[in-house]
Amino acid sequence: xxxxxxxxxxxxxxxxxxxxxxxxxxxxxxxxxxxxxxxxxxxxxxxxxxxxxxxxxxxxxxxxxxxxxxxxxxxxxxxxxxxxxxxxxxxxxxxxxxxxxxxxxxxxxxxxxxxxxxxxxxxxxxxxxxxxxxxxxxxxxxxxxxxxxxxxxxxxxxxxxxxxxxxxxxxxxxxxxxxxxxxxxxxxxxxxxxxxxxxxxxxxxxxxxxxxxxxxxxxxxxxxxxxxxxxx
Numbered sequence: 001x002x003x004x005x006x007x008x009x010x011x012x013x014x015x016x017x018x019x020x021x022x023x024x025x026x027x028x029x030x031x032x033x034x035x036x037x038x039x040x041x042x043x044x045x046x047x048x049x050x051x052x053x054x055x056x057x058x059x060x061x062x063x064x065x066x067x068x069x070x071x072x073x074x075x076x077x078x079x080x081x082x083x084x085x086x087x088x089x090x091x092x093x094x095x096x097x098x099x100x101x102x103x104x105x106x107x108x109x110x111x112x113x114x115x116x117x118x119x120x121x122x123x124x125x126x127x128x129x130x131x132x133x134x135x136x137x138x139x140x141x142x143x144x145x146x147x148x149x150x151x152x153x154x155x156x157x158x159x160x161x162x163x164x165x166x167x168x169x170x171x172x173x174x175x176x177x178x179x180x181x182x183x184x185x186x187x188x189x190x191x192x193x194x195x196x197x198x199x200x201x202x203x204x205x206x207x208x209x210x211x212x213x214x215x216x217x218x219x220x221x222x223x224x225x226x227x228x229x230x231x232x
Contacts, residue, residue: 094148094218098139102181102213103188105196108205110172116203119172122161125153128178128195135190137180139215143168144177146218164220184210 105128109119129147132140140147145163156162159171169176180187188210199206 094146097217098181099214100181101184103184104209104211104213105178105191106207107176107199114203118202120176121171122153122155131190131194132180132187135187137182137187139181141179141215144216146216148218179213179215181213
């Protein structure tokens with residue numbers, strides 16, 4: 001009887017030890033995941049702040065060039081260099097459609113033939129946008145929404161993803177088409193190495209191709225309540 005009790009006690013002690021180890025390991029994994037999430041959010045926040053400052057500068061320059069161009073038109077003297085500069089600024093701030101060489105990325109994260117545990121969410125969309133920016137993309141769109149410096153990628157309710165305050169899909173029920181203009185080889189390489197593999201490992205279908213793409217213009221407005229041009 002004593003041997004039986006000792007055996008039961010030993011097994012119980014082993015089980016308790018395993019449970020404690022699992023609990024410690026789970027906490028360690030959660031802490032690490034939380035740290036990674038904080039780092040990603042800080043990175044996204046830093047990129048967004050930098051792009052907003054750059055966009056404020058471009059908007060001010062755009063307004064200045066537009067005013068000068070209008071003045072010259074009224075006097076019958078249109079400077080072709082000024083018109084070209086204004087066109088370039090409109091491309092940079094996303095207010096006109098653009099066409100050029102780049103990449104098209106189509107992500108399918110739901111369907112009867114797919115087993116995806118964690119479908120695409122706002123963090124994934126932001127990560128893809130940031131990777132494209134780091135790779136030198138000159139223009140980006142996601143499901144028909146042009147991504148500019150002031151663009152926000154947010155979750156509305158429990159599942160609706162918004163870009164520029166416009167719904168682009170629902171979590172677990174949308175195919176995402178990301179278009180980007182830039183060096184096709186560079187964009188393809190960055191996405192393929194940093195994002196495509198992990199998405200496929202999560203069970204998603206990802207098609208990434210180099211091709212000529214056409215992006216729509218940004219349909220929103222720019223508002224700056226606090227930023228203004230400095231004297232220097």
